[in-house]
Amino acid sequence: MKKSRGIHVTVLFALASLLAMGTPVSAATAATDGATDSTASAHATAGSDRRGSDPGVYTNPLAPQVPGDGVVESCADPTVLRGQRAGDSSWYLYCTTDPLNDEDVDTHGDPVFHRVPVMTSQNLVDWTYVGDSFDAAPSWAEPGAALWAPEVIYSSTFDQYYMFVVVTNTASAVSGVEGCDSDSAIGVATSPDPTGPWTFSDTPVVAPRPGGTGCAFLWTYDPDVLGDTIADSGILYYGSYYGGISGAALSLTADGAMADTDAATLVAIDNKYEGANVVQKDGYYYLFASATNCCNGALTGYSVFVGRSTDPLGPYVDREGVSLTAENTGGTPFLTMNGNRWVGTGHNTVFQDAHGDWWTVYHAVDQQDPFFAFQTGFTKRPALLDAIDWVDGWPTVNGGAGASNDREAAPAAQPGQVSRHRYRPDVTQEPKRSLPRYSDEFNGTTIGSAWAWQREDIAPKATSADGVLRIPIQAGDLYVDANSAAVLVRDAPRGDFVIDTRLRVDVPAGCCFNYAQAGILAYGSDDDYVKLTESSIWNTRQTEFAKEISTAPEGWARYGNTVVGPPGDDWTHLRLVVQKLTGAERRDAGEDTHGFTAYTSRDGHAWVKGATWTHSLGDDMRIALVAYGLPDPAANLTAEFDYVRVSTVKERRRG
Template sequence: MITVRRSGSRLRHALAVLLAGTLLAVAAPAGAAPDQYENAVTDSFSDTYADPAVIQGKDGWWYVYATADPLVSGDEYGMMHVARTRDWTDWEYLGTLFDETTMPSYATDETFLWAPDIRYIDGQYVLYFTVTDTTLNEGADSAVGVATADRPEGPFTPTDEPIIEPRPDDDGEGFLGTIDPAGFTDVDGQNYLYFGAYDGGFWGTPVSDDGLTATGEYTQLTLGDRYEGGYVVRHDDWYYFMGSSANCCAGPTTGYTVSAGRSRSPLGPFVDDTGQSLLDPYIGGTNVIHQNGNEFIGVGHHAIATDAAGRDWMVYHGIDRNEPWLDEPFGINRRPTLIDPIDWIDGWPRVRAGAGPSSGPQTPPVTESDLGIVSEDLTAGGMRGFVRGPEDPLAGATAKLRGHARTAAAAPADRVRVRFDARSDGGPVTVRLGTRRDGAVVTADPGAGTLTVETASGGARQVATDELPAAPDWQTVVVEVDGPEVLVQASESDLNDPAAEVRTRHEGLSLPSAPVRFRGHGAGGAVLDNLTVAEPATEATEMVPVPEPGRQLGGDEFDAPDLADWTWVRENPDAEVSGGQLTWPVEEGELVGGENPAGVLLRDAPSDEDWIVETRVDLDLDIRGNQNFQQAGLVVYRGDDDFARLSKVAINDTRQVEFGREMPEADGLSFGGSIVGRPGQDSTWLRIAHHVNAEGEHLYRAGSSNDGETWTWGAVWAFEPGETPRIGLISQGGASPDVSAQFDYVRFYETTWPEA
């Protein structure tokens, strides 16, 4: 409970010799300057580095963990991987996390270890991971395993049993998807674990103080068939569930996206920015990241890291659509790790303010301190008053403080962020920003179990406190003052999961430029490490532009019965125009795959310039019965095996808007989809925007609306240079139950394509 009282006064090369435990140092990519990164950040040491998890270790390094794919083409499967970096440009690959001798005892010989998540809990590193097949049942029965280590690189020792055992499905004939774990700690110190998949939805449960045992009932957070790769953070008193949707691994047609919902509770219910629940069949989700037309597609399954300036970064995997597969063995997706900053806009996380994955040199996360401070050695300069502390088995060299210390230079006025690790067995630590008359004083007192913030503006003071849960050794403390806003957090993992937090506002507070002062109380003093002082990051406050309709370029209002200007591919005689609508019974077949019995109604695109096509479609997907994959909507069509379709679709129990892409690939076909917003229960409005890029590719971006006014824009699919695809309509996916789609119009508009 927080109480307030006032008083007056980121060069790929062969790595075939890599073995588990090998240390490899690699340099920054040649295309980026020393102070820049370039996606994909893991290309210097790996071909694929998927499902990344991240933590800043107590030694100051950033550790990034990845799923059990071959690290490089021609390599064998590794039992999950770990690498580290200090600046997100230079990397060390450290090896695999498990081998045949350290695998969980309950894992079968055929199992894979997927999707790691890393936390620092109760004085040790706790690794959660997916075990795809266990000895506990017959048949594939995924579970969540847990292992511990004294150091972030391991060695990790798994427990004798999974923390989340395989869960039978409702029919008792199989098992629910129990994969993709993610931990979280709440402000009351309670630990949680999240897990799940399309088969059964995502769930959460409380876990024990050491993070190794599930201690409560499982709570369902999302409906099945929409989210996997879930991750939870706390931001501005809200809990955000972010999950990946559609397919992770379809090579050049991978359409992964990340969407979010938020709640006032870590166990939900989570709703999107329109108030739609993630448990509703018309399932909600606010877009966080989607592919934007550059080389990266299939962006998702993420973690979040916070840099020294307080900027949140999405750490995620993507696929280069020009090089989607490992050369050997072919068929494994090449999914390296990417990073990009998050902007919190109107209370929602948006990667690069909605621009999506970056390409080319970028400004990296802030990892070093201002004011000349050497974060890993506080006695080396920039600080006055620290002496060398004891060598710590986790942190290495530390600094000790008895009495007072301060920065040698003054921090800037008004906006300052301080972050440091403090040993919990030391005495209280006080940080002072500004002056006694205009400033903030923060005291973390492990002995008393309190986190206290006292602010002063013109002498007028106010005090806020929170309970500081006990920790066996290290805790991270963050103090951020931004004008009148003061945020103080204490945590073990520092992954947007504070165990204690004070957030207060002191009207009129304006910090003068002054040194940052520290005090270590008690006879033993305080032991600190990894200190940074930085100006808080400035984030975008508005989303990047999206395509907007301009002058109408024609279309069809369906007020004449002959469908002039339209051409059928496999005409459906039951489709008719009447009363200003095209009514088209949903057909049995569809376009996906080698056999294509379904009809397509086509017309020429207006030009090779920038334009938008829009339609409004009604399709009743609420009839009892199996409507799986019944759908209707727009199609961009070069042929039965080269198209993109945007449709309102039933996917098992959910109703979604999918932007699917099929194209020839190797000796067959590749199909995948991306999710774009939420359909209306009655009418759904669909838009596709067109653009030709500098390489002559035709780019198509999808948008949807459930009210005709508010639009969600999502993924971009590319068609190779050449013949301009035609534009059309589809109504397909299964004729039972009997249902028809009604199209009100098809309209084309001029537009301007915003650059990513």
């Protein structure tokens, strides 16, 4: 578990998953029922409650039926596999260890943790829960170890299935250190059938990896194997924030697997990514990985980013050409919040349907129903399904619109079927008409009178010269009740508007200047704002996009964040679009009044669209600049703002 200050890119997993395991329901022993190149055609599968009267549509979230006992309301870290043997027409969905729904408690009222629940489907929309993969953790695990983030493949050589899974806590004989609970590893189990029974190998595929002395182990999480079927060798990806994501050669045996971890290659930098999924298309390998906090309730900012490479072990670069291992870390947003009910859209799996069209299944958080009913703070993560469009060689969800909340065209789950999904490019926003009254080129020798410090008594000595505003980075913060940083504010327009700035932060290369940051805010108060900054996070530089609220129910978060595109090597361009919400938009957003969409650019020309947070900042919403987060004021670092330009909004459809 890791929590940062300043940028607060918390990477917490559901704490409840670390509790002692409850009794699983039963081990599944048998299957039941044994990109937009689509063309127009009716979908041929049978209708159901999930589809309404039209068999060719569905709505999120997926809600697998628990026979005689409701539906599966949480399916975190999902992975999807089509039956790989001839004649197997089923699809299989596997989830991380969690309760199934709000009522899934034992006689004492404690949650029941299911060790890798399994669902089956004939149409990729209507799923049925058929049991759990395991009754117990492997013999080399500590009692109470959880099993996370399953990955299932088929071996044509051995004619059996392999499940790779995180084992969160290993025995001291495996890790070599007594008394640790963070010595995670990757285990593997084999089965003749995709629903089990599964038999664990006697040793880990990836053993606990020391990250220092004592119990400092790297996070050995989130396995992914390249391909659904392999012969007896392939590539295994694994890792998380603490340690980064690596790829290693994988060899299968009749009863397990081995990975050449001594020759592993780092494919995504530490302190930004986890949850790898790699697929191959048109000569490229695409690495999908998730960033920020998976489990922060209604303020979960978890999002998926993508890079591509001509080699399965990289280097992977984003659409701007920036490597996912660079300090100014690359990654093109693939799936992130779009302003509707779904936040925390992450840890995805990518696959092709029976017609060859591309889809993604991922978990998300309903911001109006974020927690299990039996435990506030335990984030519930249902599985969602959406179409992938490929635009100029890059994947995007629903044309860039992201997670769907309305009726969508269903996949082609069986041979001969065709999905009715059609590519429709998402709306993008950009400046239209300049609003000089609210803008500043900083051409004077003093800060203009339109600006004022929110806390003048602690304000740094800012200067304006040569067309640049310079603000020393304070050893302060603006997080929940720790409001010890000064904020430079000015009035904002009443209607929709765009804030643009060009800035740089003179943080030296390398680690660590946590969490020095500078950027722009839509500011209601110290406890109600939306923030877009360039930030230093351990060994990385990232663009943080955050939201804070002043009040929340007990046990709910007040601060949440995600990230956008990579910062520039010198100057970084930040853009925040503010638009009023109406009608269904407001209802989806829990009656928030405005949507705030982030963009970043390395050169001021090619812009990366990021997430949309919603918020209600009132009629006194202002524009603000900040420069804070440095723990050591003796470092004497400065943020420079070239301008602040405010404009009206123009919308267009990209692509």
